[in-house]
Amino acid sequence: MTAVVVFGAGGRAGRRIVAGARERGLRVTPVVRDPGRHGDVAGAVAGDVTDAASVAAVAAGHDVAVSAVYTADVDPARLYGDGTRSLLDGLARAGVGRLLVVGLATTLEGPDGGKVYEGADFPAEYRPFSLGRMAELAALEAGPVDWVLFTPTMRLVDEPGSGAYEVFDDRRLVDGTTTYADLAAAMLDEVVYPAHHRAQLTVRSRHHGQTTGDGAG
Numbered sequence: 001m002t003a004v005v006v007f008g009a010g011g012r013a014g015r016r017i018v019a020g021a022r023e024r025g026l027r028v029t030p031v032v033r034d035p036g037r038h039g040d041v042a043g044a045v046a047g048d049v050t051d052a053a054s055v056a057a058v059a060a061g062h063d064v065a066v067s068a069v070y071t072a073d074v075d076p077a078r079l080y081g082d083g084t085r086s087l088l089d090g091l092a093r094a095g096v097g098r099l100l101v102v103g104l105a106t107t108l109e110g111p112d113g114g115k116v117y118e119g120a121d122f123p124a125e126y127r128p129f130s131l132g133r134m135a136e137l138a139a140l141e142a143g144p145v146d147w148v149l150f151t152p153t154m155r156l157v158d159e160p161g162s163g164a165y166e167v168f169d170d171r172r173l174v175d176g177t178t179t180y181a182d183l184a185a186a187m188l189d190e191v192v193y194p195a196h197h198r199a200q201l202t203v204r205s206r207h208h209g210q211t212t213g214d215g216a217g
Contacts, residue, residue: 003027004191005062005096007049007087008069010038012158013102016184017066024188031058033071050074050083055090064191065091068102076132084139092144098194100187101140103151104133108173108202116154116173137200149200150187152178161185164206169199176204 004021008014009030018041021028031047032038047058049069059065067087071079091099106117107130116122117130140147153176161181168174182205190196 001025001027002064002191003029003062004064004066005029005031005059006066006068007031007047007055008067008102009041009044011068011070012180013183014066014068015041016180017068017187020181020184020188021191024192026188026191029058029062049087049090050078052086052089052093055087056093059091059094059096062094062096064098064100065096066100066102066187066191076129077135080132081135081139084136085143088139088143088145097146099140099145099147100190101136101147101149102183102187103137103149103200104130105152105154105156105173105202106130107133107137107200108151109171110173141198146197148190148196148198150183150190151200151202152183153202153204156180156183162205166204166206168202168204169196171200172202174202174204178203179205 004026006014006018006028009018010032018028018030030041030044032044033048035044035046038044045058048054108116110116110119117127153174155177157177157179159179161179165182165186167186183203186203
């Protein structure tokens with residue numbers, strides 16, 4: 001049985017991933033910073049992605065790690081830059097060789113060829129968060145662990161899954177909607193049937209009429 005450790009299991013994406021993993025019969029360990037604040041996440045254990053020793057302790061004995069971390073009370077550069085390096089270090093210590101990550105649409109290439117967050121109309125107050133996510137990508141690319149970054153479209157919604165999704169691998173922004181459920185399904189399909197390596201993908205739900213793409217799940 002594949003064993004999955006999910007960091008950030010208390011958030012919307014993390015909860016969907018944990019639930020989906022259990023539905024598939026995978027062995028899953030949900031990880032949150034403070035289990036006392038997430039009493040509704042069954043089996044949650046304490047762990048901190050910014051602490052490599054903490055990561056190594058909770059990740060030991062797992063085959064795949066998933067990161068869906070988000071918090072507003074930690075600087076994005078520390079959480080996603082330094083934190084990703086610590087996460088990768090801890091996973092390497094624990095012998096976990098594969099990491100799947102929930103990404104951010106603003107790090108994709110927009111219509112003008114630049115990153116979405118670099119656009120003149122992009123709100124300045126949101127740019128530090130996007131820069132943190134770019135630091136995350138740089139850490140993944142430089143790190144020792146095989147990774148796949150799953151990026152939703154700009155419209156990420158907490159609605160029922162469509163049961164089908166498309167995957168694009170050219171790092172360009174696509175129109176449409178991604179549900180948390182379909183994002184989780186795409187990531188769990190990759191856990192069970194690994195098909196990508198050291199790649200940033202975009203996931204789009206098919207329930208709004210989009211029917212073509214570079215690949216599909």
